[in-house]
Amino acid sequence: MMSRKELAGFLRSRRESLSPEAVGLAGGSRRRTPGLRREEVAQLSGVSVTWYTWLEQARDITVSRQVLESLSRALRLTPAERSHLFALAEAPLPAEPARRMPVNPTLRALVETLDPNPAHVINQSWDLLAYNRAYADLVGGLADLPDEERNSIWLLFTRPGMRTLLVDWQREARAILGQFRAAAGKNPDDPRTTALIDALLAASPAFASMWSAHPIQAFTPATKHFNHPHVGRITLNYTKLVVAEDVTQHLVVFLPATGDDAQGLERLARLDRPVSIQG
Structure with missing residues (x-):
């Protein structure tokens, strides 16, 4: 239950910190809350508003890897934030090609x-x-x-x-x-x-x-x-x-x-x- 609450809070914080203009949506001046609306995140990630709302309410629902990837793209998550999202959802992180980094x-x-x-x-x-x-x-x-x-x-x-x-x-x-x-x-x-x-x-x-x-x-x-x-x-x-x-x-x-x-x-x-x- 704790991880669901953490997941809900994390999604909400990233939604509220992302401006509509950053994802190609019209901003306007009549918004009552900062950032994106829940229905906008749902639309961008291809899920229903009800289902996304349940996520932010910490409901005990199953989240697939495909949906997590969609949410990650919709919320413009960094690689570290994407990894955190998968960890909170208790989902295995998809394997990525190995990076070739020099020794610092x-x-x-x-x-x-x-x-x-x-x-x-x-x-x-x-x-x-x-x-x-x-x-x-x-x-x-x-x-x-x-x-x-x-x-x-x-x-x-x-x-x-x-x-x-x-x-x-x-x-x-x-x-x-x-x-x-x-x-x-x-x-x-x-x-x-x-x-x-x-x-x-x-x-x-x-x-x-x-x-x-x-x-x-x-x-x-x-x-x-x-x-x-x-x-x-x-x-x-x-x-x-x-x-x-x-x-x-x-x-x-x-x-x-x-x-x-x-x-x-x-x-x-x-x-x-x-x-x-x-x-």
Whole structure:
């Protein structure tokens, strides 16, 4: 009942804040209430006046997605307001094409500030959108890669050095691929993800074998064990955070599990040559 009252109040507030001229109607000077009349919203959205009135009276009536879309257009709602409308009506929001947004400068600066702790930002295809020096030194050889190969899943399955860098590569690969497949399933028509999967199927028998098993796994913070060729064993705890302004982006951060691991990251930071573990 509370959500119905919220929905009624939200619709009324948006109706009253929208001028007739903004939707192509004559204003006039004899209006007793601000904004649009209920019958005008009903007309613009293709519903009956009675039915729309019931909505603003918080009646317990069913609202279809099609009607919500019509109301959203009639009331000139912003994307955020449209999402709020669907939430108040307890209706699933229709899927939208994924947006390709750049990493915002503040987030990029945060990634750099986290050094010497490895950190990076990925999108829904797990492309590396931003990363700090510590992550580049941990993984090695990122600077010379073309954009389409600067991708966490591509590196995991096509770079031989990853099999020795990760102490238990098989377990890690299955877990990460399960998370990637769960993410890919939310946007099955995304062209970048589709192209990446096709390229991996052609390039990596290990990927093809694991992919055919349809692994699915939810993300949970975990501990990863690395055997770095220059600084030895490092154990890192990692977590992933959603970027609020673009939920297809995630910030991934690795933190040392112990003081010895923190010293290992410091040794990695002091290396005086570019790190390469491609082979």
